[in-house]
Amino acid sequence: MDWVFTDDRPIWQQLSQQLTRRILTGVYPPGSKLPPVRELAAQAGVNPNTMQRALAQLEQSGLAEANRTAGRLVTEDLQAIERARREQARQIIADYLRAMEELGYSFDQAAALLKEE
Amino acid sequence: MDWVFTDDRPIWQQLSQQLTRRILTGVYPPGSKLPPVRELAAQAGVNPNTMQRALAQLEQSGLAEANRTAGRLVTEDLQAIERARREQARQIIADYLRAMEELGYSFDQAAALLKEE
DNA sequence: ATTATTGTATTAAGTGATTAATACAATAAT
DNA sequence: ATTATTGTATTAATCACTTAATACAATAAT
DSSP: OOOOOSSSOOOOHHHHHHHHHHHHHHHOOOTTOOOOOOHHHHHHOOOOOHHHHHHHHHTTTSSEETTTEEEEEEOHHHHHHHHHHHHHHHHHHHHHHHHHHHOOOOHHHHHHHHOOO | OOOOOOOOOOOOHHHHHHHHHHTTTTTSSSOOEEEOOOHHHHTTTHHHHHHHHHHHHHHHTTEEETTTEEEEEEEOOOHHHHHHHHHHHHHHEEEEHHHHHTOOOHHHHHHHHHTTT
């Protein structure tokens, strides 16, 4: 999977999402060592700082941990990974329901409309 | 319903949404005349231009039509209102599914998780 | 015909976020 | 002890977006 970006939202968010995706799908397995910031940045063709921000986000989600010079490790805690995924999902779902309610749709309607797609 | 804002997204979007809400819920019934830009702006305590932008968005959605000096009328086309609502919903749903897919959830999973909330 | 009321366009100021440049800090490896 | 490798902090440049100030345009009302 290569790095690809659109311009409709910040690079660092897209980086973060793609990194997350890789962890969730096992490209970077639990306990494995992530490439150094600078290398990832080079791969993706972005400034190291941008990648750093994406990685900080990953940290925030509990998917990885940084050690000064030993590099950055994907958490070994499978449950943490699953928790992180669910947490993100929770937020997305909340946003969805909020948006639909603003249009005047009830929860049930919001759920029903989803199926019609 | 009074005008109330948060600072997590642009005023004009919030204005637009609240105006939409009012039309969808019949506060401004089909065919009725909306207050002038300047008056709405004064009510909401925002710059007229900001309100103008919100109203332009309303136009875009097909919920209202502007006439030079006769003011702005809510569309009389009930179907147009319903269409506008559905269109917005469609976008929201698409965003939702996209976000969930980025987390590795299938469509079915995305639908199922919704119900668990 | 004039005026008041309305919507619109233009331009600039303000604001915040993203990205980049650079320097610093910690520690594993030697 | 030194060095190379890694993560982090700081600062500044860039950019886009929001908001505001102001002027213009159209037309209903008189």
